[in-house]
Amino acid sequence: MNAEKIPDIIIGRLPVYLRALQRMADNGIKTTSSQELGEHVGISAAQIRKDISQFGEFGKQGTGYSIAYLLDKLREILKVDRIWDVALVGAGDMGHALANYQGFQNRGFRIVAIFDNNQDKVGEKIGDFIVHDTEKMVESIKAANIKIAMLTVPAFAAQSVADKLVQAGVRAILNYAPISLNVPNNVKVQHIDPATHLQRMTYYL
Amino acid sequence: MNAEKIPDIIIGRLPVYLRALQRMADNGIKTTSSQELGEHVGISAAQIRKDISQFGEFGKQGTGYSIAYLLDKLREILKVDRIWDVALVGAGDMGHALANYQGFQNRGFRIVAIFDNNQDKVGEKIGDFIVHDTEKMVESIKAANIKIAMLTVPAFAAQSVADKLVQAGVRAILNYAPISLNVPNNVKVQHIDPATHLQRMTYYL
DNA sequence: TAGATTGTTAATCGATTAACAATC
């Protein structure tokens, strides 16, 4: 790993490589090539080699990459060689789905707290968790030193909740509300909006 | 709208503009500028003007863009000036959340059928729909001429379901399974994977 | 009119690809 700034677009591809490699490993495959990995993820072999080589020389000429080794390295680079605690705000349908989602296991994340400002939902049990009042959110998140949150509240509430999350020290927000959030530069936001994703495809129909 | 090929990256930004403009319209705002819209979505004013100008001259010097007019034009360009029927495959937690999602309204989409291959779920009522057996999926989708599907089945089943969807004539798939799908060139796939999105942010923490 | 803002051009910047020496 060198000191130069790595472009965001490369960082964005690494989780895709990671997911494909994980899958190969699950299938018992031990090594792969930039060619093969590229076919799996729909990216050129040259680009995959270039991306990976930003961080070190992880392959071997003639044989390619050890999947186990490359997985280790990618997890280390992406800092998912640990488990991050995640707060979930919004106990609606989407919040429930995420709370029950099995896909975070072994990928670096676990939900540790769920919040909602609806008094009908506060106290409700979702999986192993009890929904807490948003009133207590800032202090709870600060106390638990949580840096990542998922936001599944309605659009009208999203910005004010995001402000509170930032105030509580959260640095990464996965936003399910259909609105662009305004946050400081040192806070990252990723947006998941099914309608927007669908609208990216209708142009081609 | 001209005949030249518009880069995919520009098409990808249009739904974001659309969402922000929709929100402004909801707030009673009548006009905006590339500057103002840019601040809302975090994109430079120059880029917004360039993107929009690919499709025509929709603004006025000195005053900017009429929000209502630009909304019309963007909807027309993205082909969401109509309602698309969407099939949902997978009646798990995520499928339920999407079936109940209110965010598709007024954004060009409506779910019209839900499928699952689990016999315990077939026949179940979700909102206004009854879950149908995946067995009947290909013929149903063909008969209803559905071109868009959302996929919320487990990873191990995703590729085979995707193959069936393609066979049924589906041309756009919103894939929630944590696996890269292999589809023909004329089929578009958008991927939503919460863990992958989170992993794009941990690098910066 | 004066001020504001577009649409567009040219310049800059950054990303992707092709090619191949190095080497396992």
Add this chain to the structure above:
DNA sequence: TAGATTGTTAATCGATTAACAATC
């Protein structure tokens, strides 16, 4: 060794930005 595949360089391609004439 012979074949395969990396890491890297240089060339190409594409996207973004800055600047400004046109004009509302």
